[in-house]
Amino acid sequence: MKRTFLLISIFLLQQCIVEAQDFVDDFADGDFSTSIVWDGNTDNFIINPEFNLQLNGDCASGGSNYLSAVFTSLDSVTWTFNVQCSFDPSSSNYAKVYLQSNSADLNGALNGYYVRIGGESGSTDAVEIYKQEGTTSTLVLRGIDGNAAVSPHLGIKVIRTNSAEWNLYVDVSGGTDYVLEGTAIDDAINGGAFLGVVCNYTSTRCQSFYFDDFIAGPIFADYDAPVLQSVSVISPESLELLFNETVELISAETITNYSVDAGVGNPLNAARDFSNPAKVLLTFADEFPQEILLHLSVDNIADEAGNSMSLQTMEFLYITNNLFDVVFNEIFADPSPVIGLPEAEYIELYNTTPFDISLLDWFLTDATEISDAFPEIILPTDSFIIVTDDANAALFSAYGLVIGVNNFPSLNNEGDNLTLFSSEGIVMHNVQFTATWYQNTIKENGGYSLEMIDVFNPCQGINNWIASNDLSGGTPGKKNSVAALNPDNVSPMLLSVYPQSNDTIIVYFDEEILSSTLSTTVFTIDNGIGNPIAIIVEGSIINSVTLLLSTPISSSILYTLTVSDISDCSGNIIMLGNTIQFGISEETFPGDIVINEVLFNPATGGYDYVELYNNSKKILDLSDLYIIELNMDDTSMISEFANVSVSGRLFFPGTYVLLTEDISNVAQQYNRNDISNFIAITGMPNYPDDAGVVLIQTKTFVNIDRLEYSDEWQFELLEDDDGVALERVSFSSPTQDANNWHSAAELIGYGTPGYQNSNYNAAVIADNLLHIEYSVFSPDGDGYQDLLMITYQTQAEGFVANIRIFDDAGRPLATILNNETLARKGFVTWDGVYDDGRRAPMGIYFLYAEFFNLDGIVTKQRKKFTLIRKYE
Template sequence: MDNKNNVISSTQKPFIYFIAVPASFHDLVINEIFADPSPQIGLPAFEFIEIHNTSTNVYDLNDWSLSIGSTSKNIESFILVPGAYLILCHEDDTFSYKFYGDVIGLSSFSLTNTGSDLYLNDNNGTLIDEVHYEDSWYNDNDKSDGGYSLELINPEHPCQSPSNWTASENTNGGTPGSQNSVYDNTADTEGSSISKINIVSNNEIEVILSETMDSSSVANGTYSFDNKDSLNVLFVNTSGPYFNSINLQFTTALKSSWIYTLTVNGLKDCSGNLIGSNNTAEFIFPDTASSSDMIINEVMVNPVGTGTDYVELYNNSSKYIDLKNWSIATFDDDLNAVSSEKIISESTSIVYPGEYVLISKDNQNILEQYPYTNDSNFIEIESLPTYSNESGSVIILDDKDTIIDRFDYHEDLHFVLLDSYDGVALERLDFDRTTQDATNWTSAAETVGFGTPGYKNSQTLVANFTGDKVNVDPEIFSPDNDGYKDLLNINYEFETEGTVANISIYDAKGNLVRQLVKNELLGKSGSYSWDGTNEINEKAKVGIHIIYFEIFDVNGNVESHKKTCVVASKL
């Protein structure tokens, strides 16, 4: 009763009684990160971080702190019970999130879209959880553009690992204040595996493992090599927070073009699982590429709708070539200089002899658009240089900014009888003819969907030298862009180089159909290709045609050759 002898009415109020215990690492976890709210999918257009209590203890968060990069903010008193969630956001945005669950506002709350370092510390400054997120963790190009949160898959997993994060699958874009849409508490029972080996120098490699590792096992593991030239490890180094990057330094230098096989044993992930059967990987110390060792082989710069451009390269050498720190660029005519350089790969990316590699900014779009592909060597980069649909230059530079190949393209190189060039790639006919030979390019065949990214070209026409000074191949061809004998090769072999050529094409009545080549300087051997069209970009009439090949030397001597071919058509 009070001092007036009034008896208090019967009432009940809930309360929590708990004995404060120090939090251990990972008792509370950073469980969800909403760093890029734009475009808005369903959630409020404001950033947040979600904290989740994975322990059986109750914690008062008074004077705990959240650090985003170098900025640290204290959290006000809040009782977080086992299994509960707490949303942290900017103090101006708390109203928008109070409908989703418990929320606390912080001043100067700002997350970087591409990634940042997050630290959760208790009131004594003890680290309770840390996350070093990156936009690659979304594992989805569309969702990484914004509107979706990053969700922790298994909050009870003892390891911090990028593989334990992915984009939210919730239709609203995230699950603030509730269990994550990707939640899976399956215990980790599988060991790590070798994901990649990067070449650091001629006596050092970097081994990337698929999971967060136990650092002591990395230091005490065994690293053996199955190759002719035995390698001895001089130094093993790894660093946090994931300890899945291991640098091995050798006592001797690696040899160019040698295939080394590394086997790793005795390593444990942070769950205690020994490395699994995928503990072996090959690596190669690359050769130095020369001009035209890596050639531009296919270019598509006029995509359908919202599709993406792509450029395909081909290793036309016997070398193992590393594209690390190589770049793709264009040419600025006003500045008369290479411009808009974009790095192709920041890590080791070996292209084997005779292998194709495709460069685009959206590999999934390429796979959906073109049925004839090989995505085993696709490289996705953040952006390509801007290439005009009509004309431009594709330039490939090595890690020293030396031009390895250049292709000055123009839409006139396409098969002129196509109704549209949208989504149609230009394909190289012959690896060994020069890239700038305009007759060495034509449209990809309609029968393969107008492009073969990462795969052998639908249109190929390799020079067939017979011993004659001039020959044509095939003698009968049908220029209909179906991928079968669409073009005619005019091949030449002379004893000396430095002659000048004219190539004219006539019909059976002697009428000029096409002036294919005029006053061009020749090498000792080479080829030109005719697509079966005339001077006004119409298909030549079906029937016999005469190829008149005329050469002049520096002394004024003239030599002429006549060959016949047949322009055919399907019935």
């Protein structure tokens, strides 16, 4: 019995609803001329097999076709309908749905209102309501940008109240789960006799418009009280409330209708939003307590029909934005050539916190540009969001959550300095990337993104970023292809100190540190200086700090800086008593710095490097130097050059520095853990593989050292010299002496970047005419006595020498010198290779030397030595 009553009730309710509506057409009857007559360009429309009204227009030239039907509208009306465009609308292809018109000819002059879908260039098309008076159209209200931009399929509801308030609702999925997109007041035109559709199209879109499910009639009686849908914290003491419908002004602005627990109480003020009367802004006297689950109670709020809500409670959290809450997780700076992703730049952000975060009014900068503020959007906990230029947002809609931003910075392919700011201007994350971070010479040429390995290790630079391994070139909107645990468990270290003046020094660290851990008390300088009087930092995450000293430093004293209690981004504290020396530099002269090692033909995927040695007893300033490649065809011309150190860098006596474009690449290839004396050179010269000229020059054009190398200087028995560095043998012998260079030993990896060479020889020239440094040598590439070192010292200038190697049978095997003029003292070497290119076997050998000059003085000497090998 109860079931029967229920069915009858539902049936009567449905009948009442239909009878209360003036217009209903879902085209289920298969035409548009029977139950409801549509008139106009009837030859240009059909009812398709899915029972939609479909444009069937002029496919030769396009046009503007319409249909209209009789509908006498009132001042209080609801319209709902479905519209679909199977293309991205433009200024030439868009739809209009007339809600009311005083004329059946919708392409002529009329008075009425219509909804426009599309009609713009770009990707910001929105659903809009226009007023038309004669042939002039005026915008009444605009929905959300982009909702009508990409092949829109929309469910639309429009309500006009008897007070001339227009409300636009849209369901972007084409259903009836409408969302309020805008509200406006306009009473210029009252009533109408027709409704209808207009399709403006080009020939290629002649069958691409679809309409369905038209319902129009009086506003249904509202018996439902408003419901609170969401609460957003928009400032430390303000909440924004969103209801499911327009709320009545007086009840909405009564402060006693709202209360927050935990002692917060009632708001000081409640204000209904003018542009969206379903929103209410609450302002409280004090800031909300942080990271505590709070409860907002709302009661007695009414809608415009007078329905009042009962008590409703909703939870919210107040969380301040802190460093690294949201981090850069992926950077797509070079989208060409296309591998599989859209050809458009983007960055991806990740929410590292357990809370949802509003990105409203956040913004992004690079080295030269600032984006517009982000629109209102929530980034859920443990989630990603793609940020791109507004014009490209639609390209990434299928990949996940997207923000389209006006003035999105143009990312530099070679590297850029990106910073993310919260709405309060707080730095969330900073990344200064270069092309070397790809760690792949193919992928750095474009089409692949840079991905962060461990999102909870945000400050490790190249050690925590690498090119994407995804087949499409990147992973926008999802977990990175390279994602893995990569924690930073290493304490920060002092890298260098550079005196900017006699009372100002810059301190550099080997990784980024938190500026919040810095103070004057953590720095101490000996020799009577003490703590600095002030520190200067720029930003929350830094790798350098400027110290202002109370007492000027002296050029005659070597100082020691001690640092304590400084933390990196991962919370690692600098080791107790971490110290570094510094002093005031002196002018650099020729010979003070020598070129000590050169890698000009790196292995595949590797990078050139040049090692320098401070051969003086002075502290020198590397920022005063250029590294240069001269043109081999005309050595007076420069092919490439770069600053040795853009920021100041001291060079101490008896130490080495390694210059290269990619520090990590060189360190990995040559197994170097300590890279504190490596300097990354942007635009490092790319030296020729066969022969070239390396020049070190001051900024005042003084040549400090110059090397014209050749690949013929490499060890003759090397099967392949790719990745084999040339090492200097002696600091005291001329740079351009071919005998002063030898291939780096095999057992140490064919290179000694940043430390003593495998072929280094510190032999002191003996007083006698000829001396063999080692009576036994072993040219086996293990870095130990690989060369027969032959030193000499003549009694005067002008001597000429012949030096040859013989076996114990007296057979001549190798020529070291052949009638060559000598300096007063020097050395030559033999690498254990015969003149015919054969490798000398183990055994006893003899060196025969003849010295003579133009005065007729002739001296002959013979030395015995032994050649051994490990593997014979």
